[in-house]
Amino acid sequence: MASAESSHGSQYSPFVAFIFLYNLMVGTGCLALPSVLLKGGWVLGTSFVLIVAFLSYVSVTFVLESMATANALIKLKSRDRLDESLLSEEAGQPGDDFPSEESHSLDKPSEEGIFEISKKIEMGEMAGMFFNQWGIIVFYSALILYLIGDSIIYSTLIARSLSEFFVNLTPASWAFDMYLVIFFCFSLPLCYFDFQKTKLLQMTTLAIRNISLYTMIILAAMKAVNGDRKDSDVPTVNLSALPNLFGGAVYSFMCHHSLPGIVTPMRNKSHLQRISGLAYGSVVVVYILLLVSSGFAFGVNVKDPLTFNFPADQYGLVGNLLFLFPVFTLSSTFPMLSITLRNNIDTLLQFAFNSEASSPPEESKLRRLMLTLLAVVPPTLLSYFAKHANISVDELVGFTGAFAGCAVMLIIPAGLVYCSRK
Numbered sequence: 026m027a028s029a030e031s032s033h034g035s036q037y038s039p040f041v042a043f044i045f046l047y048n049l050m051v052g053t054g055c056l057a058l059p060s061v062l063l064k065g066g067w068v069l070g071t072s073f074v075l076i077v078a079f080l081s082y083v084s085v086t087f088v089l090e091s092m093a094t095a096n097a098l099i100k101l102k103s104r105d106r107l108d109e110s111l112l113s114e115e116a117g118q119p120g121d122d123f124p125s126e127e128s129h130s131l132d133k134p135s136e137e138g139i140f141e142i143s144k145k146i147e148m149g150e151m152a153g154m155f156f157n158q159w160g161i162i163v164f165y166s167a168l169i170l171y172l173i174g175d176s177i178i179y180s181t182l183i184a185r186s187l188s189e190f191f192v193n194l195t196p197a198s199w200a201f202d203m204y205l206v207i208f209f210c211f212s213l214p215l216c217y218f219d220f221q222k223t224k225l226l227q228m229t230t231l232a233i234r235n236i237s238l239y240t241m242i243i244l245a246a247m248k249a250v251n252g253d254r255k256d257s258d259v260p261t262v263n264l265s266a267l268p269n270l271f272g273g274a275v276y277s278f279m280c281h282h283s284l285p286g287i288v289t290p291m292r293n294k295s296h297l298q299r300i301s302g303l304a305y306g307s308v309v310v311v312y313i314l315l316l317v318s319s320g321f322a323f324g325v326n327v328k329d330p331l332t333f334n335f336p337a338d339q340y341g342l343v344g345n346l347l348f349l350f351p352v353f354t355l356s357s358t359f360p361m362l363s364i365t366l367r368n369n370i371d372t373l374l375q376f377a378f379n380s381e382a383s384s385p386p387e388e389s390k391l392r393r394l395m396l397t398l399l400a401v402v403p404p405t406l407l408s409y410f411a412k413h414a415n416i417s418v419d420e421l422v423g424f425t426g427a428f429a430g431c432a433v434m435l436i437i438p439a440g441l442v443y444c445s446r447k
Contacts, residue, residue: 036292039300044231045287046304048357049280051234051311056330056351058312059319061273063259063327065266067320073267074312077274080435081281082305087438088148088284089297093140094445095151100139145289147365148282148437149372155444164437165373168282171429172366176404178421179355179362181411183208186351201412209405212356216363217397219286230357237350238311240343244335245318255324275430277312278305282433283365367393367400 062070146154152164187208188200195203215226249256280287288297319327319334328334330351337344371392411421 036290039291039293042287042291043300043304044228046280047307048230049283050278050308058273058277059315059331060327060329061269062316063320063325065270066260066262069262070316073270078278078305078309081278084435084438085301086298087442088281091151091441091445092142092146095146095154096142096144097140142289142294145285147285147368147372149369151441153376155441167429167432168369171433172362173404176362177408179359180405180408183352183355190348205409212359213401215360216401226357233353237347241331242314242318245322249321254321256321258324259320275434279434281438283361286365363400367396370399371396
C-alpha cells in the first residue's frame, strides 16, 4: 500500500514532528486571521480561536487513535496468518502431537506495543478499513478537493506576491505566468520525496516564520504604544462575521490530512498528545498576539494579508522582507500538501484496481514520479486558469475551507474513530 514506502525510511525526533505540525498550521491562516477576527470583535474573535483550536485538537487525537487501531488490526491479521502457517507446517510433521511453544512465538508480533504506530497508514487507507463504499467516496472527495484547493491557493498567492514584488522588473502581462512556472520547477523535486527529506527546509522555515511573525507583532505594538491606536472601531461582538471566522479558523488549525506522514517516522511516540498539545498551544499564543497587536495598531481595517500593513516606504528593508514572508512560508508547506495528496491518490488507485504498491525499484521510482506529477501539475494548471478567469483567492478559500476543510478537520476524524471502535 502507499504507506509502505515510509515504513523503512529515516526517522526524526519529536521536536522535528513539532516543527512539522507548527509549520502546517501557521501557514496562510496567520496572515489572514487578524482581519477576520477583528471583524468578529474582541470577545467573539478570541473565543472562536480558542473553541476551534480545542475542537481541532480533539479531532487530532481521533486521527491518532484511528492510526493506532489500524496498526493493531494489521498486526493481528499478520499474526493470524502466521498462526495458520505454523499449524499447517506442524500438521505435516509426523511424531509431533503438539506444536512447541517456541515455534508459536517465532517471529510472532508481540502483544506489547500492538497499538504502536509503526506503519504509515494514510487517512485513505483508514477510510478503506473502517468505512463502507459510500464513506470511502465521501472521504476521498473531501480530502482530495481540499488538498487540490489548498495547493491552488498556495500557488496563486506565491505567484502573485512575486509578480507584485518584482513589478518593475517583469511585464505585468506575463509576470504571474513566469513566476508560477518558476515555483513549479522549484517545488516539484521537493514533492517527490517524503517528509523526512524536507527536515532542513522545515527547520529553516520555522526560524524565518517566527522571526517574521514576532517582527510584525513588535512593529504593530510599537505603533500602538506610540499613540497611533486604531482599536476604537473594533466591535465587542459581531455575529455577522461568523461565517468568515469559521472559514479562517479551518485554515489556521488544519494539519489532520498530513498526520500519518508526520507521526509515523517519529522515533519516540510515547508523548504524541503532549507534542500535539504543545504545537496547538504555541499556535494559539501566536494568533492571540497577532490579534491584539493588530487590533490596537490598525483596527478593523487591517489589511489582508497582514504583511501589507508594513509597506517598504515606511519600514524600508524590513517591509520588503515581510512582503516576501508568504513566499517563504507557503513554499515550505506546499511540498507537504503535495506529498499527502500524492500518497492518498496512490492509495485510491490501489483500492480502485485492487493492487499493491510493492514493485521493482525501477518501476517504483517511475510510479512515484507519475504520482508526483499528478499531484502537482493539475493544481498549477488550475491556478493559471483561475488567475486568467479572474477568480479571486477569497472565492477559492471560501469554497475550499467551508466545505471540504470542515469535513477533513471535524467530520472525517470523528467518523474514523467511531467506526474503529466498533
